Amino acid sequence: MERNALTAVLRANQAYCEQLAQKTTLQSGIAFFSTAWPRLPQANQFREVVVPDPQHLADAYGEATAFFAERGLTCSRWAPAFDQPPDEMATFLDAKGYRRRETLAMALREWPDLPARDDLRVLPARPMRQAYRDTFTAQPDRPDAGLLADAALDRLDDARLTMFVAIDGARPVGRGGLFEVGDITRVTDLHVTPDARARGVGLALMRQILALARRFGSRTICLQVDADNAPALSLFKRCGFVVDGQISEFDAPTS
Numbered sequence: 001m002e003r004n005a006l007t008a009v010l011r012a013n014q015a016y017c018e019q020l021a022q023k024t025t026l027q028s029g030i031a032f033f034s035t036a037w038p039r040l041p042q043a044n045q046f047r048e049v050v051v052p053d054p055q056h057l058a059d060a061y062g063e064a065t066a067f068f069a070e071r072g073l074t075c076s077r078w079a080p081a082f083d084q085p086p087d088e089m090a091t092f093l094d095a096k097g098y099r100r101r102e103t104l105a106m107a108l109r110e111w112p113d114l115p116a117r118d119d120l121r122v123l124p125a126r127p128m129r130q131a132y133r134d135t136f137t138a139q140p141d142r143p144d145a146g147l148l149a150d151a152a153l154d155r156l157d158d159a160r161l162t163m164f165v166a167i168d169g170a171r172p173v174g175r176g177g178l179f180e181v182g183d184i185t186r187v188t189d190l191h192v193t194p195d196a197r198a199r200g201v202g203l204a205l206m207r208q209i210l211a212l213a214r215r216f217g218s219r220t221i222c223l224q225v226d227a228d229n230a231p232a233l234s235l236f237k238r239c240g241f242v243v244d245g246q247i248s249e250f251d252a253p254t255s
Helices: 004-019 052-071 088-094 126-137 145-155 201-215 232-239
Strands: 024-025 030-034 043-049 077-078 098-109 121-124 160-166 171-181 183-192 220-226 240-253
Touching: 004 030, 004 043, 004 098, 004 171, 004 183, 004 201, 004 240, 024 240, 043 160, 052 088, 077 088, 077 220, 088 098, 088 240, 121 126, 126 145, 126 160, 126 171, 126 201, 160 183, 160 201, 171 201, 183 201, 220 232, 220 240, 232 240
Parallel strands: 043 077, 183 220
Antiparallel strands: 024 030, 030 043, 077 240, 098 220, 098 240, 121 160, 160 171, 171 183
16 A cells, blocks of 8 residues: 555545535635535544644634634534644644544555354445434434434435445344545545444454455555544444544534
8 A cells, every 4th residue: 555544545535525415725724614514524634734833823713713713613623734743833723722633544465354144234325314213213312313424325326436235134234435535535424323333343344345445456444443442443443443643623612
């Protein structure tokens, strides 16, 4: 795999945002925004932010805030550009109530030999829309689960996105898939419902996902995972991925 996972993930993130949002280049970064999805954080972000002089952070913040406000929107996330040191931006945004979130970029270094699970079906999500939606709404602690499900279904027919849903008996228990951007293939949105965790569902999904990725023949296969998500990190390492960079993003305070 030739491309650095960090730059591959950032490139894929931009394309992923463009599925639901428009974009406009501002002086300090790219505003992704959607009046169709005003309450969806993923559709309203300020990305690729570059502010070389920390004294100008207030100007960048004012520009971004005004841009979203003019459209009746709120900027839900700041994402620094690849070469923008995050620490001074973190100090500024922390004072505004933003929460720093650390994620890891991972790259596939070797193809794994993963066991099959004959008792679990992993099926394409497009013809299984209700089952796919149920993997979102099975999260009772997420008041925005319905919104996230609607947005995911809106993405589903993009030819670059191939999603799967795991079915245990008649019950949807997980989802995950691949998003293609040029010669980059990104593993995306791997999720197991709370009542089915630690039972091999994630491994079964990854087996199907990586089998498809191998057929695609992409030069770079990558993913992004929360740095503090130990179970997911363990799973991805078992599947042949290695950490290849760290990403800092800043989530806006929720009302």
